Amino acid sequence: xxxxxxxxxxxxxxxxxPVELKCNYSYSGSPELFWYVQYSRQRLQxxxxxxxxxSIKGFTADLNKGExxxxxxxxxxxxEDSAMYYCALTGYSGGYQKxxxxxGTKLQVIP
Amino acid sequence: DTAVSxxxxxxxxxxxxxxxxxxxxxxxxxxxxxxxxxxxxFLKIMFSYNNKELIINETVPNRFSPKSPDKAHLNLHxxxxxxxxxxxxxxxxxxxxxxxxxxxxxxxxxxxxx
Numbered sequence: 001x002x003x004x005x006x007x008x009x010x011x012x013x014x015x016x017x018p019v020e021l022k023c024n025y026s027y028s029g030s031p032e033l034f035w036y037v038q039y040s041r042q043r044l045q046x047x048x049x050x051x052x053x054x055s056i057k058g059f060t061a062d063l064n065k066g067e068x069x070x071x072x073x074x075x076x077x078x079x080e081d082s083a084m085y086y087c088a089l090t091g092y093s094g095g096y097q098k099x100x101x102x103x104g105t106k107l108q109v110i111p
Numbered sequence: 112d113t114a115v116s117x118x119x120x121x122x123x124x125x126x127x128x129x130x131x132x133x134x135x136x137x138x139x140x141x142x143x144x145x146x147x148x149x150x151x152x153f154l155k156i157m158f159s160y161n162n163k164e165l166i167i168n169e170t171v172p173n174r175f176s177p178k179s180p181d182k183a184h185l186n187l188h189x190x191x192x193x194x195x196x197x198x199x200x201x202x203x204x205x206x207x208x209x210x211x212x213x214x215x216x217x218x219x220x221x222x223x224x225x
Contacts, residue, residue, distance in 0.1 A: 032212060034213070034214075036214075036216075038152075042218075043201065043216045043217060043218045043219055044154075044201065044203075044214075044216040045216065046213045046214070046215075049213065084152055086154060088214075090212050096159070096161060096166045096167070096207070097142070097205075097207055097212055098159070098167060099144070099156060099159075099205075099212075099214060100156075101146075101154045101155075101156070103152075103153050103154075104152050104153065104154065106152070
């Protein structure tokens with residue numbers, strides 16, 4: 001079984017402070033991990049994926065297989081970063097891909 | 112052009128009614144999904160279809176019946192609506208093969224059951 005855990009429901013930080021949104025996963029194979037973001041009353045959209053090793057809007061995330069984590073980080077939070085963030089894992093079940101989302105973390109950046 | 116679209120955007124209805132939500136994607140993807148996002152923002156997969164075939168059916172009441180007339184469409188029909196069905200329903204699509212397997216989401220349908 002695959003599982004994604006986001007331990008924080010709400011994370012409040014001041015503008016300019018560093019941000020770290022935690023994500024831990026459980027999966028027996030090689031996972032594909034993603035971060036999705038949902039701005040207020042908008043659709044979910046991909047923020048970044050581990051396979052691309054990219055930085056989007058100043059966010060980065062490194063897959064740590066030893067700790068089974070994929071934490072999302074940004075050195076200096078901006079007000080426009082306030083949103084819901086979901087960590088997601090794509091694994092395989094019965095020959096088909098299965099996507100599991102974490103419960104989400106609401107990031108609130110205080111001006 | 113909108114990649115994944117859903118209709119209607121808002122749906123307000125009475126308990127016991129039957130309603131449908133439509134989803135269409137123009138990305139040429141072979142896999143489509145329905146998710147339910149509740150009032151606490153928890154996002155839970157309901158169904159997944161690959162090439163019009165059901166491949167994932169999570170623990171969802173059988174009042175919910177997905178239908179995929181073709182690869183580009185996945186509709187959700189809900190019978191005998193209950194108060195607890197009130198939520199935002201998101202459709203999504205992805206390409207099964209290939210690297211990344213990013214999900215592309217529709218704008219959501221806000222369902223309110225009175």
